[in-house]
Amino acid sequence: MAGKLYGVGVGPGDPELITLKAKRILDEVDYIAIPKTASNKDSVALSIVQEILDKKKEVIELYFPMSYDEKVLKESWEKAAKSIIYRLDGEKNVAFITLGDPTVYSTYIYMHKLIKSKGYETEIIPGITSFCASSARAGISLGENRETIAIVPSAYECQNLDEILDSFDNVVMMKVSKNLQYIKNKLKDKELLHKAVLVSKCGFEGEEKIEFDLDETDGEKVSYFSTLIIKRNGV
Amino acid sequence: MAGKLYGVGVGPGDPELITLKAKRILDEVDYIAIPKTASNKDSVALSIVQEILDKKKEVIELYFPMSYDEKVLKESWEKAAKSIIYRLDGEKNVAFITLGDPTVYSTYIYMHKLIKSKGYETEIIPGITSFCASSARAGISLGENRETIAIVPSAYECQNLDEILDSFDNVVMMKVSKNLQYIKNKLKDKELLHKAVLVSKCGFEGEEKIEFDLDETDGEKVSYFSTLIIKRNGV
Numbered sequence: 154m155a156g157k158l159y160g161v162g163v164g165p166g167d168p169e170l171i172t173l174k175a176k177r178i179l180d181e182v183d184y185i186a187i188p189k190t191a192s193n194k195d196s197v198a199l200s201i202v203q204e205i206l207d208k209k210k211e212v213i214e215l216y217f218p219m220s221y222d223e224k225v226l227k228e229s230w231e232k233a234a235k236s237i238i239y240r241l242d243g244e245k246n247v248a249f250i251t252l253g254d255p256t257v258y259s260t261y262i263y264m265h266k267l268i269k270s271k272g273y274e275t276e277i278i279p280g281i282t283s284f285c286a287s288s289a290r291a292g293i294s295l296g297e298n299r300e301t302i303a304i305v306p307s308a309y310e311c312q313n314l315d316e317i318l319d320s321f322d323n324v325v326m327m328k329v330s331k332n333l334q335y336i337k338n339k340l341k342d343k344e345l346l347h348k349a350v351l352v353s354k355c356g357f358e359g360e361e362k363i364e365f366d367l368d369e370t371d372g373e374k375v376s377y378f379s380t381l382i383i384k385r386n387g388v
Numbered sequence: 389m390a391g392k393l394y395g396v397g398v399g400p401g402d403p404e405l406i407t408l409k410a411k412r413i414l415d416e417v418d419y420i421a422i423p424k425t426a427s428n429k430d431s432v433a434l435s436i437v438q439e440i441l442d443k444k445k446e447v448i449e450l451y452f453p454m455s456y457d458e459k460v461l462k463e464s465w466e467k468a469a470k471s472i473i474y475r476l477d478g479e480k481n482v483a484f485i486t487l488g489d490p491t492v493y494s495t496y497i498y499m500h501k502l503i504k505s506k507g508y509e510t511e512i513i514p515g516i517t518s519f520c521a522s523s524a525r526a527g528i529s530l531g532e533n534r535e536t537i538a539i540v541p542s543a544y545e546c547q548n549l550d551e552i553l554d555s556f557d558n559v560v561m562m563k564v565s566k567n568l569q570y571i572k573n574k575l576k577d578k579e580l581l582h583k584a585v586l587v588s589k590c591g592f593e594g595e596e597k598i599e600f601d602l603d604e605t606d607g608e609k610v611s612y613f614s615t616l617i618i619k620r621n622g623v
Contacts, residue, residue, distance in 0.1 A: 162520075164407070167409070168408075169407065169408045169409035169412070170407050170408070170409055170514065171407060171408060172399070172404065172405050172406060172407055172408075172516065173403075173404045173405070173406060173407075173408065173411065174402070174404035174405055176408065177404065254516075254520045254524075254530075255524065256520060256523040256524055256528065256529045256530045256531075257520065257529075257530050257531055257537075258531055258532065258533070259529075262529040262532060265527065269527065275527065277523075277524035277525075277527060278524065279405065279516045279520040279521045279523075279524040280516070280520070281407065281489075281514045281515070281516065282517070282520065285397075285489045285491060285492065285514040285515070285517065286514045288491040288512075288514075289489075289490065289491055289512035289513065289514040290512075292500065292504065292510065292512060293491065294491045294492075294494075294497040295489075295491045295492050296491075296492055296493055296539065296541060297493065297497060298493070298541075299541055299542045299545050299546070300541070301538065301539065301540055301541070301546065301548075301552070302492075302538070302539040303536065303537070303538050303539075303556075304531065304536065304537040304538075304539070305536055306531060306533075306534055306535070306536070307534045310534050311534070311536065313536075313555050316551075316555065317536070320548050320551065321538075
């Protein structure tokens with residue numbers, strides 16, 4: 154019988170924010186699959202679980218280049234899936250670890266679809282999202298009562314960003330580093346700049362930053378792992 | 389020195405989906421505060437952590453009636469906060485447990501604001517949201533690549549629901565039981581009915597239901613704990 158593929162969310166950064174189930178699955182599987190952008194880069198997901206992983210656990214490194222080229226991406230997915238399937242065919246179980254939650258903008262989902270479509274058993278273990286952890290650290294709600302929440306992964310390329318900012322009670326913008334200056338100007342125009350909080354490297358010990366005064370934030374010097382939360386009713 | 393208040397997300401239902409940190413805090417605190425709608429009702433949050441709680445742990449039951457009356461709600465928050473503060477003043481730590489995540493439509497946040505504003509130390513421990521767990525169980529993504537996600541807590545009362553369904557790649561509707569027939573009709577009109585999945589009682593053993601064919605779903609017989617996920621690009 155072929156092995157099973159698990160997509161395991163390891164949460165946003167704090168190693169204590171993984172679930173009991175994620176920990177159990179990581180303990181039980183034969184292989185841990187680790188996504189990397191290149192062989193000489195570190196895996197953030199791995200750094201989160203490093204301490205709880207059995208040192209003898211076998212690891213598969215998978216490479217997913219940072220690219221917008223559909224062909225490059227698809228080739229990397231096919232190659233990674235092949236590498237996982239090789240272990241599943243050997244009756245081994247594989248846990249693919251992923252930052253945050255596997256269903257929220259994760260590369261895992263492409264593995265999941267490819268491997269599931271070939272008839273293998275798959276299971277997704279949810280994780281704490283960066284936006285839930287960020288609102289927790291900032292001590293604010295993401296949404297109350299009947300308020301709506303919009304999640305925008307790539308603000309610069311979002312065609313209806315104005316409409317969203319004008320009509321939603323709460324807006325989460327993920328990975329805002331590249332276009333923070335553009336967003337700051339937009340928020341200023343809409344009188345939302347002081348209704349926002351920026352959380353960078355949430356849960357990464359000694360590196361986390363929570364900023365309520367975005368006037369002071371240098372848009373050019375913000376971590377890739379930054380989440381902006383805008384609350385129409387104030388933060 | 390006064391005690392500290394923790395808002396602890398216990399996740400969507402599966403007791404294994406609480407975090408290592410939530411478990412540690414529940415082990416360490418002096419009191420567990422439990423939200424109930426009435427004294428003769430069970431607490432769902434309590435049922436999730438029951439097995440891991442020390443049987444001798446002291447419990448505070450707090451009552452939050454299901455009401456839209458602002459005055460009734462505020463009175464219940466004030467009364468509950470008073471009950472927590474009494475323990476904090478006695479130098480005891482209190483963990484208020486909450487279904488899902490404390491920042492996502494949770495009553496905890498009102499306790500948090502009230503008690504924090506009086507100068508007490510507070511900390512939010514994030515939890516797995518019902519929508520992340522639901523997408524995981526359905527084996528689909530909540531959002532990929534540059535797709536947007538909208539979260540609507542109360543579809544019937546959402547004034548711009550049409551606009552949201554027309555412009556967002558992914559829409560999550562929480563607690564849809566009351567108005568499922570209305571939503572089904574709307575999705576049919578927009579040719580989205582077969583691009584939706586309904587997850588009820590996600591993670592509740594033996595009670596969970598995952599429905600991809602909403603034509604078959606009786607809108608009148610759906611659990612209160614139901615999440616509808618609509619994906620423009622298909623489920």
